[in-house]
Amino acid sequence: MNNIASMPASPPAEAARLPARHYLNEAHTLRSWFLTTDHKRIALLFLASITVFFLIAGVAALLMRLELLTPEGDLVQAETYNRLFTLHGVLMVWFFLIPSIPTVLGNFAIPMMLGARDLAFPRLNLISWYLFVGGGTLTLYSLIKGGVDTGWTFYTPYSTLYSNSAVLSTVAGVFVSGFSSILTGLNFIVTIHTLRARGLTWFRLPLFIWSMYATSLILVLATPVLAITLLLLAMERFFGFGFFDPRLGGDPLLFQHLFWFYSHPAVYIMILPGMGVVSELVAAFSRRRVFGYKVVAFSSLAIAVYGFLVWGHHMFVAGQSPYAGLVFSALSYLVAIPSAIKVFNWTATLYKGDISLDTPMLYALGFIGLFTIGGLTGLFLAALGLDVHLTDTYFVVAHFHFIMVGGMVMGYLGGIHYWWPKISGRLYTEWMGRFSAITAFVGFNLTFLPQFLAGYLGMPRRYWAYAPEYQVLNVMSTLGASILGVAYAFPLIYLTWSFWKGQVAGPNPWEATGLEWRTPSPPPTHNFETPPRVTGEAYERSHAARGEA
Amino acid sequence: MKDMLSPWQALWELLRWAKRPFAALFPPVLSEHADGVDSFYMFLVGMSTFFSLLIAGLIVFFAVRYARGRKADRTRPPESNLVLEIVWSTVPLVLSVVIFFWGARLYLRLFTEPLGGYGEVVYVVGKQWMWKVQHPQGPMEIGALHAPMGIPIRLVMTSQDVIHDFSIPALRIKRDVVPGRYTSLWFQATRTGEFPIYCSEYCGTLHSQMLGKLVIQSPAAYAAWLAQGAAAGTAIQAGERLFTSLGCGGCHGAEGGAIRAPQLAGIFGRPVPLQSDGFATADEAYLRESILFPGRKVVAGYAPVMPTFAGQINEEQMVELIAYLRSLRLP
Ligand SMILES: [Cu+2]
Ligand SMILES: [Cu+2]
Numbered sequence: 001m002n003n004i005a006s007m008p009a010s011p012p013a014e015a016a017r018l019p020a021r022h023y024l025n026e027a028h029t030l031r032s033w034f035l036t037t038d039h040k041r042i043a044l045l046f047l048a049s050i051t052v053f054f055l056i057a058g059v060a061a062l063l064m065r066l067e068l069l070t071p072e073g074d075l076v077q078a079e080t081y082n083r084l085f086t087l088h089g090v091l092m093v094w095f096f097l098i099p100s101i102p103t104v105l106g107n108f109a110i111p112m113m114l115g116a117r118d119l120a121f122p123r124l125n126l127i128s129w130y131l132f133v134g135g136g137t138l139t140l141y142s143l144i145k146g147g148v149d150t151g152w153t154f155y156t157p158y159s160t161l162y163s164n165s166a167v168l169s170t171v172a173g174v175f176v177s178g179f180s181s182i183l184t185g186l187n188f189i190v191t192i193h194t195l196r197a198r199g200l201t202w203f204r205l206p207l208f209i210w211s212m213y214a215t216s217l218i219l220v221l222a223t224p225v226l227a228i229t230l231l232l233l234a235m236e237r238f239f240g241f242g243f244f245d246p247r248l249g250g251d252p253l254l255f256q257h258l259f260w261f262y263s264h265p266a267v268y269i270m271i272l273p274g275m276g277v278v279s280e281l282v283a284a285f286s287r288r289r290v291f292g293y294k295v296v297a298f299s300s301l302a303i304a305v306y307g308f309l310v311w312g313h314h315m316f317v318a319g320q321s322p323y324a325g326l327v328f329s330a331l332s333y334l335v336a337i338p339s340a341i342k343v344f345n346w347t348a349t350l351y352k353g354d355i356s357l358d359t360p361m362l363y364a365l366g367f368i369g370l371f372t373i374g375g376l377t378g379l380f381l382a383a384l385g386l387d388v389h390l391t392d393t394y395f396v397v398a399h400f401h402f403i404m405v406g407g408m409v410m411g412y413l414g415g416i417h418y419w420w421p422k423i424s425g426r427l428y429t430e431w432m433g434r435f436s437a438i439t440a441f442v443g444f445n446l447t448f449l450p451q452f453l454a455g456y457l458g459m460p461r462r463y464w465a466y467a468p469e470y471q472v473l474n475v476m477s478t479l480g481a482s483i484l485g486v487a488y489a490f491p492l493i494y495l496t497w498s499f500w501k502g503q504v505a506g507p508n509p510w511e512a513t514g515l516e517w518r519t520p521s522p523p524p525t526h527n528f529e530t531p532p533r534v535t536g537e538a539y540e541r542s543h544a545a546r547g548e549a
Numbered sequence: 550m551k552d553m554l555s556p557w558q559a560l561w562e563l564l565r566w567a568k569r570p571f572a573a574l575f576p577p578v579l580s581e582h583a584d585g586v587d588s589f590y591m592f593l594v595g596m597s598t599f600f601s602l603l604i605a606g607l608i609v610f611f612a613v614r615y616a617r618g619r620k621a622d623r624t625r626p627p628e629s630n631l632v633l634e635i636v637w638s639t640v641p642l643v644l645s646v647v648i649f650f651w652g653a654r655l656y657l658r659l660f661t662e663p664l665g666g667y668g669e670v671v672y673v674v675g676k677q678w679m680w681k682v683q684h685p686q687g688p689m690e691i692g693a694l695h696a697p698m699g700i701p702i703r704l705v706m707t708s709q710d711v712i713h714d715f716s717i718p719a720l721r722i723k724r725d726v727v728p729g730r731y732t733s734l735w736f737q738a739t740r741t742g743e744f745p746i747y748c749s750e751y752c753g754t755l756h757s758q759m760l761g762k763l764v765i766q767s768p769a770a771y772a773a774w775l776a777q778g779a780a781a782g783t784a785i786q787a788g789e790r791l792f793t794s795l796g797c798g799g800c801h802g803a804e805g806g807a808i809r810a811p812q813l814a815g816i817f818g819r820p821v822p823l824q825s826d827g828f829a830t831a832d833e834a835y836l837r838e839s840i841l842f843p844g845r846k847v848v849a850g851y852a853p854v855m856p857t858f859a860g861q862i863n864e865e866q867m868v869e870l871i872a873y874l875r876s877l878r879l880p
Contacts, residue, residue, distance in 0.1 A: 246729020333645035350611035352626035385655020458718025463757035
């Protein structure tokens, strides 16, 4: 095996060349991309598709923020505004956040981190991408048909009987993409069970793998409930079967129960992978083992399990009984504890570390800070009496953006920057990376901190026009969102540029420990020349220093 | 007892004091409940600020102290530390328990009838995109809710179409308004003035225009307002007219028609014996169900012959009928 200890941080001149053959130059035909079963190429297919969805959803967000610059509804019509926030939510949740880390970084890194040649079911993996793109196309088709105005939550009976918009095709799109999630989850679970390298026991797995495992469990167990719920919704809308509309003898709260039974766990689909990435980054850039490895690993599983028990905390004012409210509130605090433990463990990992603040690490530290605020404000919302005031206001909007954007998107970008040298074989310009990480952090806080305040002041969410007293806070938000827009657009440019023109990275530019760093960058199609063997614990550097394989 | 409470009172005063410089970041405080919610919020803000700064401080400190290339003691970094881990699991646990009970207490209060009962019940019907408020003894108003200061008011709410949410930030309360069922809220305002009402559950195109204002008046001013509005007809009178025009009286009339039907005077709040064993309490939901789906809960000792009125009565008329039935006292 490669002796990584003797590999200098900046590669010497003769190493500054890409390997002669790797997965990117193996073949150049369209067919070799669109019919590929190589997990690395599929990861890039996903990367391209979710980037497109992210851009569309981001533009929708920017238009909303511009509308909210003034209290009056003046830039767009109310109808348009409602379609914008629905589009933003649907695309961001199902076509960016849920697939982001699993299908791009998971697809790319899991097999290599396990020392495998590919996922367990490479063809299924490709099917998963086609399903995803199919679902996405259906959803975009609804956009062309005029858009949807139900909000990403599709609450009944509005969505079934009252909405005059392309609900069916949107729901169909989400439904189809759900199968992509299920297949990806299954593929990961089987892969992690069966394709670990020799010597790679469960407790030697990198924490990213643990978090992807927990995420996959949720994907497989929760997504079918979403599929059924959406099917019922479509049947009521299309055939008039009464499931949710009281006039047809249905119960509108039933929809909410079903929807949140999926969507609350889905929140963890949108944060656990980010936590996994952050564990990798903190270990790599402090050059030491993650503090309390087992606790961090098990807290991922605990979060996945508890995540199924708390859906009712979205319905404290919806008309469920106060006793149900008590139970769901109490259970929600159970989730808080493993999350808090993770934050403390990451922080403790820095102690006596050998810390360098490279771009990925800046994103990771940003994640920890923003996730901490997101998690703490979750305590506000799980507190029954306070939630009554806060729910359905901007406080909630701010809270979940802290988790999903401050957390997951930071984690995703951190991961992209971390594995980019492996993916592309090249380095991006470091100062540009740092600049965008810091800009994202600043822009993010400026966007969403004021929204907590607007929410406590009572500003309801999904408002196209609002009372003038909220304007100052909204102007700050819009300003922040513009900065955030720049922070997200910039990496798109310099990463794309570096893909062809960047300085050659060498196999392990960060001197990180995972198996994926023990193969050339970009890796050969089959990842490893010889199947690696593992003799040490995860993140163990003395092991790496010994140069063993 | 008084002495035992004093640490809490001290905490309360501290939280109120801490809030003072930030008054602009709070909605007006219109009830004791609102004040309690604010104190709780201040507590959580304080706690969150503390932990956020702690984490941020540690991160910055470590990042500087252990910066690569800087000399520092890095020998044998700990891989775990049982005591530390127990502490940082227990602290969130204990805090969570405190927050849970505190939040639950504030919440349950919203579901508990105040001592002495409600001073008045007001019906609210939401429909795209307006609020209709019916005072049983007074006028129907659109987009406004008049209420007296110092008296507990109960709102019984339903929707004609989709889910809405009746939200009053000044009172720190809101509740979804759901078609096909009644939800309720109560409050007791501590001062007069006008305060915004929002629809807080997305309900379609003009969701953001589904606004209203809460007008709190002194009891005397309110009584005058009510009497003045009543001149143009009250909800009870409208309900009585409906009762006649829909032919309810033909069966339920005092004289008793050809068909034997239960007397409705004094029905509200009474336990009703059911054919299918057991009792039902004759509240708003029961009355609504009896009128729309008479077959579901048949009164013991009567034949299930009452026709359904589903499709003939909208939700506003339904609350008028209920207001009327409620006003019927036993002679
Ligand atoms: Cu509404
Ligand atoms: Cu609304």
